[in-house]
Amino acid sequence: MVASRAARRLEGSLSAILGRRGGRGVAGCRAGKSLAKPFQYETVSYRNLATLISMTTPAVPGTPRIPEAVHKRRWAILGVLMLSLLIVVLDNSILNVAIKTISTPEPTGLGATQGELEWAINSYTLVFAGLLFTAGLLGDRLGRKKVLLAGLAVFGVGSALAAQSGSPLELIAFRGVMGLGAAFVMPATLAVLMNVFEREEQPKAIGIWAAGVGLAVAIGPITGGVLLDHFWWGSVFLINVPIVIVALILMVVLVPDSKDPKPGKIDLVGVVLSVIGLVLLVYGIIKGGQLADFTDPAVLATTLSGLAVLVGFVWYEKRADHPSIDISYFKNRVFSAAITAIALVFFALMGVTFFSVFYTQSVRGYTPLETGLLMLPLAAAQLVFAPRARLVVDRFGVRATCAGGLLVIAATLAAFTLFDTDTPIWLLEVVFFLMGAGMAHIMTPTSVVIMQALPREKAGSASALSNTFRQVGGALGIAVLGSVLSTAYRNGVEGELRLLPEGARHTAGESIEATLGAAARLGPRGEALVSSAHDSFLHAMHVTAVCGAGVALVGVVVVALFLPGKAPTPPAEDTPAPADREPAGTPR
16 A cells, blocks of 8 residues: 555656656666665566556565665765756756857857857767667666766866867867766666665655756756856856766765666667767758758768668667667557657757747847746746646546647747747747646656556666657757758848858858847948848748647647557556455554
């Protein structure tokens, strides 16, 4: 009875964790295995997230599962783990409000073009997604504390270097270093947590851990806004360094190590093929947007080469003894549909986040801090609705819940076509809140469906795939929708650039910030160019929003066709079998 009630509490916590951010599900699922071996547990992998606790039993009754010294400092360890994960989550959300400043010409920013901004985001994401499986396996093999310490150190060094970047290319490279460190931090935090808390305390610990992650998502844009209002753009990266130092010291002192005595083998060939293929594909898409010509030979060659390498990756994984991704999973239509829905959601939402920052700052004139505050409803809605999405699923089923969430996202994306230079800002707040609510009702149910669609022993791999496809979907969303935005903007503003010298026109047409910078150098003669830049950007934003809404509608079709409907009501779980029925009056 107690285990059943504890399990139900954990279901909400884990569902919320899996729904809000990438990376966490992997560690959680892998932890079921790792918990068993260091402390002599026998852990049955779970079909339903709620049974993670109730299906874990000590091999020897009465034997302490967690060493007493570790048990006494478990809450301090949780604080260190939350601090470690907070750095990674906070950095990504801080960067969202900094991209406009980074695109501003020197000395205020780096003068990054729109394509370079897309790469500054995607270099981190692609490295993270490509190394996620390998990082988890290395943690199992070498020890999770060692991997976590190394990941934090690399992330801190990458942050310090990114803060001192002298060019967009340096920033792109150092963001990739940060992604390398984050890939080792993300899977290890929850795995360590599961090894320092007893079964009955895990729901509370995971709930606190998830709340800390949600808080980081909410305060990241505000923190970024405060830093940019008072310091230079590099401060959004440099803020990570002292936090990393504190986390490293506390981790050395407090956190115990653990490993899997029988870790899986590492698929280095698969990792290399996946990263190279994705980088080539994304490069081709972004380059096409920069040139406003997707038929350019260089664009076609790079894009097709990326696709060819990814086909080779699939071919290799189907034949590998220890593949990073088991391709046979995708024979399950429900699993494939849920993975596709997650990828499409992040594809649409990451693209919207990218252009909405330019809308609020470049067109509407809000400061970075004000932009961060404007984005709060998006995070708040996810915090409110993600833990409660399962209640909607219980009533209407997974298919209806996810289809409804995707329809809400499609509608909110389409609503951007109505935004202009003088649209009441409260309407943007409503759109952000509804967008967050829609996302919460997709991510949580699909995460659970993914876990249930495959055999119990495949739970860890299923969750890792879910997180990887979120990251890849987001990277492709920024690349594709960012390229649509860039192409539509250039086509709109190109005719107005005749005031500029011929050699400066191409660069000035790459983004609204480049155009505004050129207009500022013209003095009073550039006022007409500013107005044209705003109009052209709004048109490009409307086109991009329609494309994003179309992607969300494709997700609706996929979900409606392949996800399961409402499950039949099961018998009450707490009803004991006749032979085991408790005597009347037994206290519960």
